[in-house]
Amino acid sequence: MVPVDDIRARARDLLQSGKVRAVLGYRRGTAGLLAEPAFMTTAEETAALVLDPTCVENLALYLVNEKKRMKHARQSDRRPLGIVAKGCDSRAITVLLQENHIRRDEVVVLGVSCEAGGMVDTRKLNKALRGKVATQVRFDSEGDINVSHLGGSTTLPARDVLANRCLECARAYPLDADFLFGEKVEERPYGPRFTAVAAFAETSREERSAFWDAHFERCIRCYACRAVCPMCYCDECVVDSTSFIVGPTTTADEKADRVRWINRSATRSENAMYHMVRAMHLAGRCTDCGECERVCPVNIPLRLLNTMLEREALEMFQYTPGLDAEQPSLISSFRDGDPNDFVR
């Protein structure tokens, strides 16, 4: 069991000693079962810090968002940010370091191991409870998940309610942490990486095409997948209609004639283009935190796209993102032995 009191004590200490300007962690929310991200700026606030299977959010996103915010802040506190990070979240931080988006001394990582557990998938939970609303979840001593709901409680096998990415997670603890809470458990009782995408890749091309057609048809382009992704940190995005080109010196003609790669209409072809662009931009960078898939209001299984590309990165280039901040990123490095038979 990860000792939550130890994390609270460390967070309190970091804030009291003034070593960090805030600690990013989790606390109970009011919106539902899941914990909510919290910026804790005073030692008192750390009493509310929680860590349980509902702490799904990848807080590494806020390192990126804070950097953007600080750029415009009139006064800025340049002390580092403390951040509670699970294995997948810490790999995202490492990718940000690999890409020189942040510096290591800007962050104090309070790494937490998921040990043999992981985070719940509320959709699986809803399905398993057939509409009953879960109010609390915790691992029991057997490694199963105990769920309280209005009117009672029930115990479900962890495999049935953990997020797919957790079932496939190979490193459920942070590799690079200033403080580590919990055990580094190497052997996990679930499946290997890429289980879901391997099964999907077995289906025929026609089936896959029909599958994605149906899903992209339903996308409403709320951009929650983009907004929640710590790797989607570009100031300008190809899908945005104004920020892409308009600046103080842009002329009216330039605005009128600008190339629009993707129309605003949420139609299948435009949506497919958006998701393909995003997937390609994440190749060799996605650490499989699964946030894109979790936040999609219409349940598009976006993780399949990203893990497909990560599988290619591993098979073709023996590359896994987020393991070592000193390692050059996949896209920025070339080795003589790299396969190049796809170059024509």
Next chain:
Amino acid sequence: MDAILQKESLGRWIAKLQERGEVYAPEFVEDAWEFTKVERGASVELDHTNTVLPAKGFVFPQREVLYRFRIENGKTPELTDTELSVKPMVVFGVRPCDGRATVRNDRVFTCGVSDPYYQARRDSVVFIGLACNAPPSPNCFCVAVGGSPCSEDGLDVLMTDLDGRYHVKALTDKGRDVVNAASDLFQAATAADRNEVSNAQVAALEYPQRSISAMDLVVAALKRNFESPLWDQLARTCIGCGACTYLCPTCHCFDINDEVTSKSPLTGARVRTWDNCQFPDFTMHSSGHNPREDTGARLRQRICHKLLYFVETHNMQQCTGCGRCITHCPVGIDIVRIANVMEEGVWQ
């Protein structure tokens, strides 16, 4: 006008209405409810929780072609498809919060200047509501914003589930029309039936919902707190996606773009699409200046539009308490908590 429909006759009513146009109803797709077209002979069971997307898309679709254009050098530009023709449509299973949303959308699109695209759809769509026996979402708060689980506002028909049968109340001419279209399927409602409906309504109101402690004070609180640092605190974790407003039954902002399909001759369509005040580019000026440059300012806009500006202009909240923006926010931003926090002036 009210009547009783046995549950096993619902399919036959739907089949009758399909002779006149398309019928939509909630369907469980990929672990979530959404309104889908009912295929002929498909069975419909109205036991859904809240659909992810509200019913507003039937009258205000995410993409609307306003007209198509063709411009050839030296010739008069041609405009086609300038008028919208809409097939008759019947939508089953609309929850009362979405019905009340229609009343608000009507204010925006049809009062004063009437939007012909919205109006054409509104005239062709029949909304058949389903009263809530139990709250269909854990974040329901319709009562806090003046609604009720059995509100008739904005609906053409209200159905109430009475264990084995539906009490069906037609509320408008369109509503009476769809009931009369299959009059042989309905029985007259008796005093006992009506009594049962009243009991169901009382029971529905007794189900616990989320509450806003002092709704009557929220308008003043939002005014008082316009410049409050609370907004930045509340929005510190906002990721700036548009899920809250795209899923909102009353958000109605749109953008208009020309979608060009060929340069010479110049052809394409002028298209209206949903827009979203939570996106940074929503208020971006062409100078590069953005008056709502951070998530705090954008969250304030969304909340104030729902609970302050619309109240000042139309004397009703623009929020109907469906809870979608809370349930689907990736980071748990919660309009109910915000309303309470603003009134109390402190954030815990």
